[in-house]
Amino acid sequence: MQTKPKFSALTTFNLEKQPYGLDLIESFYKFWPNNCVLYVFLENGLEKIDYGKIKHKVKFFDYKTSIPDYYNFCKKFKSYKNKQDDYRLNAFRFAYKVFAMKKAVSIASSDFLIWLDADIKTVKPITNEFLLRLTDRQKYISYLGRSHVKKENVRYSENGFTIFNRKHPLNTLFWEKIQKMYSGGELFKLSEWHDSFVFDVVRNLLEKENNCSNVNISNFGIKDVGNESHVFVASILGDYMDHKKGSRKQKKWSPEFINRFNSTT
Numbered sequence: 683m684q685t686k687p688k689f690s691a692l693t694t695f696n697l698e699k700q701p702y703g704l705d706l707i708e709s710f711y712k713f714w715p716n717n718c719v720l721y722v723f724l725e726n727g728l729e730k731i732d733y734g735k736i737k738h739k740v741k742f743f744d745y746k747t748s749i750p751d752y753y754n755f756c757k758k759f760k761s762y763k764n765k766q767d768d769y770r771l772n773a774f775r776f777a778y779k780v781f782a783m784k785k786a787v788s789i790a791s792s793d794f795l796i797w798l799d800a801d802i803k804t805v806k807p808i809t810n811e812f813l814l815r816l817t818d819r820q821k822y823i824s825y826l827g828r829s830h831v832k833k834e835n836v837r838y839s840e841n842g843f844t845i846f847n848r849k850h851p852l853n854t855l856f857w858e859k860i861q862k863m864y865s866g867g868e869l870f871k872l873s874e875w876h877d878s879f880v881f882d883v884v885r886n887l888l889e890k891e892n893n894c895s896n897v898n899i900s901n902f903g904i905k906d907v908g909n910e911s912h913v914f915v916a917s918i919l920g921d922y923m924d925h926k927k928g929s930r931k932q933k934k935w936s937p938e939f940i941n942r943f944n945s946t947t
Contacts, residue, residue, distance in 0.1 A: 687793035687849075689813050690719045694745060694782040695800035697727025702931055703800035711736050713804040713922075715813075720798075721790065723748060723782045745782070752781040755864055762870060773875035777864055780877050783846075784857055793849050799842035801926045802914075808922050813845075816899055816918075822850040823885055824897035828913050830904070836911045839885075841878040842925050843899075843914060852888055859884045905945070907938035915939050 691710070695703035703722075710720050716739065724731070725745040733742055746753070756763075756774050765771035783797055794817055816824050824845035829837050847853065860880070863869045869880050889895060902918040910916065914925040915938040924939040935943075 686810065687814070687817070687819065688717065688791075689715070689794045689796060689810065690721065690786075690790045690792035691796040691798050692721040692723070692782060692786040692790075693798045693800050693802075694723040694725070694779055696725040696745075697730065699726075700800055702926070705803045706798060706800050707736075707740055709804040710798075711739055713807050714739075715808065715810050717810070718813075719792070721786050723785065749781050749785050751784075751865065752778060755781070758865075759867055759870065762875075765875075770874040770876060770879070773864075773869060776875075776877040779841075780860065780864060780880075783844075784860065787846060787848060787853070787857060790848060793847065795846045795848055797841070797844040797846075799925065799927065801931050802842065802923050803926070804923045806922055812922070815902075816897065817845055817847065818897050819847070819849075821894070821896050822847050822852045822856065822888070824899055825881075825885070826913050826917060826919075827898040827900045828911065830900065831910045831913070833911060838874070838876075838878045838882050840913045841881055842927060843919060843923075844881070845897075852892065852894070856884060856888060859887070905942060907945075908941045909938050912936070912938045915942055 720740045723743050723745040728744050787795055826840035826843055828840055831837055863880050869875050900913055900917050904916045907916045920942050924936055926936050930936040
């Protein structure tokens with residue numbers, strides 16, 4: 683009998699600049715399966731966290747000491763920092779999460795590892811059965827595709843929620859290519875340098891070279907939430923979580939999440 687796969691998750695944030703990350707942790711602890719561990723790579727504030735009661739489910743790491751590769755990347759390619767005003771060319775801002783992902787993939791023991799942006803808040807119980815529905819043992823990544831949206835300039839995937847199948851044969855190859863993109867500077871040859879675009883390039887390349895496909899979570903169904911580009915809330919994930927990305931961070935709920943909730947009441 684085949685054993686059920688295990689899940690773990692990760693996030694990263696700077697406590698001083700992104701205190702909303704605490705909402706992610708609290709809601710994860712309350713609503714996610716007890717056997718799903720959350721790895722948190724925290725910058726500026728590890729000493730302020732009282733994690734006694736949640737330590738069995740949430741594991742904290744100091745970002746600066748755990749992930750020196752990120753700072754080496756920033757130093758090596760500092761000549762590109764003058765592009766940071768354009769988010770599409772702000773490689774350093776979005777590389778922060780990529781290096782955390784790479785670290786977590788190497789230390790996790792679960793079958794599947796889930797990336798969660800720090801501005802996500804879970805609102806109702808998530809079960810192992812739901813997570814299994816989003817994955818396929820024969821496929822490597824579960825991602826939020828946006829190729830269906832009308833605006834061509836945002837058709838790259840939404841990288842706020844991504845599942846990696848650590849036991850898949852392509853796991854090592856994927857991260858080797860990501861390593862080359864970042865530490866090797868290959869991403870600076872692309873038209874956009876943020877993680878969503880880079881991950882799409884690598885994923886599409888692996889699909890083509892290995893004649894394989896991955897799980898597009900958007901294919902489970904998309905609802906009208908008033909903004910088609912906010913695919914996280916429009917997708918099946920919106921039944922369980924809100925993603926207060928961008929300017930939505932200072933609000934209690936994203937407008938799209940409210941629209942989705944109102945449409946079901």
